Amino acid sequence: MTRPGQRPRGAAFGRGHLLRYLNGPFSIQLSTPLADVARLVTWSYGAAMDDSSTDDSPAHFNVTLRHRSLPRRLLAPQVMFQAEDSRPLAPFPRDHAFALLEWGVNWCIATRAHQYLMLHAGAVERDGRALILPAMPGSGKSTLTAALIARGWRLLSDEFGLLDHQSGRLHPLPRAIPLKNRSIDVIRRFWPDADIGPVFTRTRKGDVAHLRPPAASLIRQAEPADPAWILFPQYVSGSPVQIGRQPQSQVFTRLSQNAFNYNLLGAVGFRSLSALVRDCPCWSIRYGDLDAVIAAIGRLTGTDGS
Amino acid sequence: MHWRTVNPESLCWAQWDDANTLFHGETGETHLLGELPAAVVQLLSGAARSEASLCAELAALCETANDGPWRQRIAALLSQLETLELIEPLPADTP
Numbered sequence: 001m002t003r004p005g006q007r008p009r010g011a012a013f014g015r016g017h018l019l020r021y022l023n024g025p026f027s028i029q030l031s032t033p034l035a036d037v038a039r040l041v042t043w044s045y046g047a048a049m050d051d052s053s054t055d056d057s058p059a060h061f062n063v064t065l066r067h068r069s070l071p072r073r074l075l076a077p078q079v080m081f082q083a084e085d086s087r088p089l090a091p092f093p094r095d096h097a098f099a100l101l102e103w104g105v106n107w108c109i110a111t112r113a114h115q116y117l118m119l120h121a122g123a124v125e126r127d128g129r130a131l132i133l134p135a136m137p138g139s140g141k142s143t144l145t146a147a148l149i150a151r152g153w154r155l156l157s158d159e160f161g162l163l164d165h166q167s168g169r170l171h172p173l174p175r176a177i178p179l180k181n182r183s184i185d186v187i188r189r190f191w192p193d194a195d196i197g198p199v200f201t202r203t204r205k206g207d208v209a210h211l212r213p214p215a216a217s218l219i220r221q222a223e224p225a226d227p228a229w230i231l232f233p234q235y236v237s238g239s240p241v242q243i244g245r246q247p248q249s250q251v252f253t254r255l256s257q258n259a260f261n262y263n264l265l266g267a268v269g270f271r272s273l274s275a276l277v278r279d280c281p282c283w284s285i286r287y288g289d290l291d292a293v294i295a296a297i298g299r300l301t302g303t304d305g306s
Numbered sequence: 307m308h309w310r311t312v313n314p315e316s317l318c319w320a321q322w323d324d325a326n327t328l329f330h331g332e333t334g335e336t337h338l339l340g341e342l343p344a345a346v347v348q349l350l351s352g353a354a355r356s357e358a359s360l361c362a363e364l365a366a367l368c369e370t371a372n373d374g375p376w377r378q379r380i381a382a383l384l385s386q387l388e389t390l391e392l393i394e395p396l397p398a399d400t401p
Contacts, residue, residue, distance in 0.1 A: 247324050247325075248322040248323065249322040249324050249325035249326075249327060252320065252322070252338075256336060262336075263334065266331060266334060267316075267331055270318050270320070270327075270336065274318075277322075278320070
């Protein structure tokens with residue numbers, strides 16, 4: 001097992017690092033002079049490092065993370081994210097470099113991977129069947145996704161549900177899960193063995209720490225799953241588990257409004273989403289306790305062995 | 307006045323228990339339609355109809371009286387569907 005401080009894999013170039021790794025169906029090539037970022041990438045995605053590619057084989061996303069100008073570095077050090085020739089995100093403080101990289105790669109995927117309908121959702125798998133957890137404000141989607149993988153579900157994704165237009169299957173995209181604020185300690189208590197990286201304090205989304213994707217999820221990241229259930233979670237402090245069936249028309253509307261690229265895809269996106277909603281039973285679930293909600297999900301999906 | 311659906315070949319439907327979802331390729335918009343508006347669009351996709359004929363067909367379909375309030379309701383509905391660019395009136399000189 002690699003640790004956050006371990007020496008990065010990949011080639012050194014000049015005074016920097018060149019790393020190639022796989023994220024689900026995408027290959028990412030990162031060049032950066034920042035050794036701490038290279039170490040965290042290796043720690044997060046070590047099991048998915050793409051050692052087989054040659055220097056001139058194209059990656060899906062060529063990204064760069066580097067310092068801003070020298071005067072700026074002396075004043076208040078910042079880092080820039082660059083994808084090919086574009087700089088889509090504002091600079092971040094130097095200390096938040098890895099968080100910027102993760103959000104930058106998310107931007108690359110969200111703006112380019114239109115061969116999929118990209119649901120904004122967590123997704124986990126058991127026995128080849130996928131549970132989709134659409135992200136709504138305050139849903140606690142990342143926390144619940146992390147808790148489910150702690151209890152044996154395979155991580156497909158925390159952010160993107162990649163739905164294949166042709167097959168209707170969900171493709172994994174097991175990226176580091178950005179736990180935010182109270183969720184960091186919630187998951188530390190719930191899953192003492194969780195691999196959680198350094199806490200980046202006071203980012204634009206508050207305090208953020210990344211949960212390392214399990215090696216088993218990275219090793220199986222080319223293995224899609226069949227969508228089987230859709231669950232809209234809502235965390236409410238102190239709430240008992242309350243489950244309600246969701247009408248398909250409402251589910252379609254909520255998912256279409258929440259997907260990254262539904263409007264862009266036109267009829268293709270409509271057909272993909274219609275098939276998904278038609279084939280998957282859908283519930284909303286309100287909860288205030290992770291153990292209780294996971295037990296309820298087990299019963300609901302018939303994955304609890306009962 | 308006669309009405310027709312705008313480019314019915316570009317419509318994609320998903321029918322649920324409680325409503326219908328309609329994607330209109332002409333505008334790129336997705337609409338959530340109840341039973342009555344969905345029936346209007348579907349009837350007008352088959353063939354253009356006069357407003358009077360449409361009111362009578364829909365009244366029979368819904369097992370209701372084709373009276374003044376019903377015709378007013380259908381007129382309002384046609385106006386709303388026209389605003390959504392799902393249907394359009396035929397030119398006045400259309401036979």
